[in-house]
Amino acid sequence: TPSPSRVLDTPPTPEVPERVAVLLPMPFPGPFDYKLPPGLVLHAGDIVTVPLGKRQATGVVWDTTPHLPPDLATPSTQSPIAANRLRPVLSKLDVAPLPAELRRFIDWVAAYTLSPPGMVLAMTLRPHMQGQPTPTMGWLATTPLPAGLRATPARQKILALLADGVPRATTELAQAAGTSPGVVRGLVDAGALHAVRLGPANPFGRPDPAYCPPVLEGAQQHAAEALRQSVRDNRFSVTLLEGVTGSGKTEIYQEAIATCLTEGRQALVLLPEIALSAQWVERFARRFGVRPAIWHSEAGQKTRRLTWAGAADGSAPVIAGARSALFLPFHKLGLIIVDEEHEGVFKQEEGVTYNARDMAVVRGRLAGFPVVLASATPSLETLANAHTGRYHHLMLPTRHGGASMPETTVLDMREAPPPRGRFLSTLMVDAINQTLERGEQAMLFLNRRGYAPLTLCRACGHRMECPRCTAWLVEHRARRILACHHCDHVEPLPESCPACSAEQSLTAIGPGIERITEEAHDLFPEARVLVMSSDMTGGAAATAEAVNSISRQEVDLIIGTQMVAKGWHFPHLTLVGVVDADLGLGGADLRAGERTIQLLHQVAGRAGRASAPGRVLLQSYTPEHPVMQALLSGDFNTFMEQEAAQREPGFWPPYGRLAALIVSADTMAEADATAAQLGHNAPYGDGIEVLGPAPAPLALLRGRHRRRLLLRTRRSIAVQPILRRWLGMVTPARGTRIDVDIDPISF
Ligand code: ADP
Ligand code: ZN
Numbered sequence: 001t002p003s004p005s006r007v008l009d010t011p012p013t014p015e016v017p018e019r020v021a022v023l024l025p026m027p028f029p030g031p032f033d034y035k036l037p038p039g040l041v042l043h044a045g046d047i048v049t050v051p052l053g054k055r056q057a058t059g060v061v062w063d064t065t066p067h068l069p070p071d072l073a074t075p076s077t078q079s080p081i082a083a084n085r086l087r088p089v090l091s092k093l094d095v096a097p098l099p100a101e102l103r104r105f106i107d108w109v110a111a112y113t114l115s116p117p118g119m120v121l122a123m124t125l126r127p128h129m130q131g132q133p134t135p136t137m138g139w140l141a142t143t144p145l146p147a148g149l150r151a152t153p154a155r156q157k158i159l160a161l162l163a164d165g166v167p168r169a170t171t172e173l174a175q176a177a178g179t180s181p182g183v184v185r186g187l188v189d190a191g192a193l194h195a196v197r198l199g200p201a202n203p204f205g206r207p208d209p210a211y212c213p214p215v216l217e218g219a220q221q222h223a224a225e226a227l228r229q230s231v232r233d234n235r236f237s238v239t240l241l242e243g244v245t246g247s248g249k250t251e252i253y254q255e256a257i258a259t260c261l262t263e264g265r266q267a268l269v270l271l272p273e274i275a276l277s278a279q280w281v282e283r284f285a286r287r288f289g290v291r292p293a294i295w296h297s298e299a300g301q302k303t304r305r306l307t308w309a310g311a312a313d314g315s316a317p318v319i320a321g322a323r324s325a326l327f328l329p330f331h332k333l334g335l336i337i338v339d340e341e342h343e344g345v346f347k348q349e350e351g352v353t354y355n356a357r358d359m360a361v362v363r364g365r366l367a368g369f370p371v372v373l374a375s376a377t378p379s380l381e382t383l384a385n386a387h388t389g390r391y392h393h394l395m396l397p398t399r400h401g402g403a404s405m406p407e408t409t410v411l412d413m414r415e416a417p418p419p420r421g422r423f424l425s426t427l428m429v430d431a432i433n434q435t436l437e438r439g440e441q442a443m444l445f446l447n448r449r450g451y452a453p454l455t456l457c458r459a460c461g462h463r464m465e466c467p468r469c470t471a472w473l474v475e476h477r478a479r480r481i482l483a484c485h486h487c488d489h490v491e492p493l494p495e496s497c498p499a500c501s502a503e504q505s506l507t508a509i510g511p512g513i514e515r516i517t518e519e520a521h522d523l524f525p526e527a528r529v530l531v532m533s534s535d536m537t538g539g540a541a542a543t544a545e546a547v548n549s550i551s552r553q554e555v556d557l558i559i560g561t562q563m564v565a566k567g568w569h570f571p572h573l574t575l576v577g578v579v580d581a582d583l584g585l586g587g588a589d590l591r592a593g594e595r596t597i598q599l600l601h602q603v604a605g606r607a608g609r610a611s612a613p614g615r616v617l618l619q620s621y622t623p624e625h626p627v628m629q630a631l632l633s634g635d636f637n638t639f640m641e642q643e644a645a646q647r648e649p650g651f652w653p654p655y656g657r658l659a660a661l662i663v664s665a666d667t668m669a670e671a672d673a674t675a676a677q678l679g680h681n682a683p684y685g686d687g688i689e690v691l692g693p694a695p696a697p698l699a700l701l702r703g704r705h706r707r708r709l710l711l712r713t714r715r716s717i718a719v720q721p722i723l724r725r726w727l728g729m730v731t732p733a734r735g736t737r738i739d740v741d742i743d744p745i746s747f
Contacts, residue, residue: 022050023062025122031062035086039185045097049090060098067104071718072111094137094169096312098329101367114740115352123327127308138167139193146191154179167196197313204316207288209258220248223394227256230370238361240386241374243396245605249374253337254287265334269320272343273566278544295321323356334369336360341373342598344745353741377598381654406607406614408632410623423511428577435575436556443558445603446579449533451477451515452508459502468703487702517559532560565602571610581618589746597627659711659719660744664704665736674732675707681729683722687714
């Protein structure tokens with residue numbers, strides 16, 4: 001039988017064996033050709049080092065046959081380099097090759113997002129770009145050895161080392177035998193060694209599908225069986241798992257994972273905030289006996305290396321990760337779960353702007369396995385796909401174990417405003433007092449860090465603004481600073497107004513959670529208060545500790561930003577108070593309503609998850625707003641139908657396609673010049689429309705002036721070919737950038 005490294009993904013091309021295309025993790029338009037040095041056998045997917053200018057770079061042997069649909073395929077712009085000018089590949093790394101299905105996925109994502117393929121590859125290769133990789137492939141001697149093998153002393157040393165039947169990597173063998181790696185390669189090419197995956201150094205442990213399965217009730221049973229069946233079918237499908245908070249969605253997708261493990265395939269779970277999800281990890285361990293492998297950017301380099309290798313050789317059967325886990329080189333991926341699929345954090349906004357939720361579906365389609373999208377408040381995109389039947393739709397209508405949904409009340413702040421200088425209305429204060437008296441926990445939610453969002457001079461009206469962004473500076477009183485929440489600008493809180501020099505005239509306007517905390521200490525002096533926000537020092541460990549202290553009931557009142565809205569399970573929490581339910585509804589963004597209802601529903605879902613019933617109080621100046629009405633009635637579907645009805649006629653997503661072009665430059669004039677050029681060359685046609693140029697939502701960001709154009713087309717029209725042609729007609733001045741954002745999440 002042929003050894004794994006000898007199986008070709010593409011048929012050999014004996015006519016030009018000396019040329020090999022290598023994709024580098026850099027912003028070039030495509031792969032570069034290199035010469036194959038004598039004695040090196042390479043296949044598509046192999047990870048290699050090559051010379052690049054005066055440096056050395058790590059890259060991947062890339063396929064030369066394109067496999068993209070016509071809309072996404074780009075014509076090659078490179079003219080071939082003459083064979084005698086090619087530089088040679090330097091070495092092949094001892095790691096498993098990137099599977100063909102991942103290479104296809106990388107090409108697809110690059111073409112879809114109009115990014116250089118090397119920048120997408122960089123998301124896969126990152127652990128290998130930082131220092132030497134840990135070998136994952138080793139060699140064993142072939143028995144019997146090929147007849148006529150030339151047995152030089154160096155070769156004999158290597159074969160002797162392998163006599164114990166333990167596979168070893170090239171570098172290890174060469175070092176132990178005191179020879180060059182070329183000797184090992186010579187033996188490989190002579191057919192005397194064959195490749196095996198290195199093991200069993202498996203730090204992950206095997207999740208046991210039968211470890212502790214739950215007993216499922218009615219609707220849960222049906223949903224779990226449908227998911228298990230889709231995993232057994234092992235074909236591409238997408239299922240929306242919709243269910244109110246606490247209905248058992250996590251419990252059910254874990255059953256799909258169990259089946260995937262039984263079938264011998266790997267599963268990937270994408271979570272919005274994995275770095276903070278200690279609760280989720282522990283829960284997985286209770287179900288499967290061991291923790292899953294973890295992948296996110298804050299995990300240490302060692303953890304990332306291990307997880308990468310575990311994905312590649314299959315020794316990590318389940319990986320839970322942030323969006324970038326989508327680019328791991330899975331050996332045998334059979335299922336992707338996207339939990340809280342509506343979450344904006346799945347969209348990467350810098351570099352390659354991709355939405356991990358959508359690309360998870362693409363990866364499933366290219367490789368042929370099921371994808372599950374779970375949410376209590378699915379995005380309009382996903383709902384539309386479910387309604388047209390493209391996605392299966394499973395519903396869990398009630399909370400598990402007879403727990404009721406929290407009872408929601410909107411407090412009309414126009415009728416009962418809080419006392420002067422306060423932000424909590426009397427009704428809210430009373431409700432908190434009652435909750436605390438019963439020995440239960442309460443939570444106050446305000447999605448705004450710091451003390452106050454605006455600092456204003458009472459004498460001249462001057463507002464403290466960021467010099468580098470279109471944004472107010474936010475006071476952080478404990479640190480005695482004003483900070484911009486869009487860049488890293490920080491300045492000391494001034495004593496006098498910088499505009500009119502008036503003393504003590506600067507006033508904090510509006511609340512942030514610091515200010516609510518101050519008010520809470522005043523109003524509930526006995527309560528043990530815990531503040532949870534991303535300002536919290538100590539990162540994941542501190543968050544985990546905070547969550548534990550809440551569960552142990554060492555805390556009475558929790559005050560937090562959207563961090564408290566994550567999927568936490570706090571059994572003693574019975575009251576959730578939203579300080580400003582209207583926050584987020586202002587502005588022109590068409591998606592503001594959808595986003596607000598998703599966030600508030602998620603926050604509200606923290607209340608009453610155990611036996612004691614929960615209550616939710618929403619402070620609002622617009623109680624008649626459809627968002628408040630939907631939260632009151634709990635009728636998420638009707639609200640989303642209204643949203644759909646608003647977006648459909650104008651072909652707004654998901655009823656049309658959208659791409660944003662963001663022009664940025666150091667001066668407004670430069671940004672305007674390129675934006676105008678784009679405007680003059682704007683594409684037109686039936687079902688194609690360009691809006692703008694207009695100031696981008698943050699017209700000044702980190703000192704860069706920004707203009708935006710939106711390309712909107714009917715669903716049947718792909719935006720990529722239009723964008724490629726359009727961008728080809730415009731030459732931005734030096735220092736001016738045009739960034740493409742396909743499927744922007746704000747519009
Ligand atoms: P969701 O993900 O929809 O918010 P969860 O899966 O977190 O819901 O379930 C809510 C709570 O109910 C969790 O504590 C979970 O362990 C529990 N639960 C749900 N279904 C069952 C079940 N069939 N048996 C035991 N506990 C369950
Ligand atoms: Zn700023």
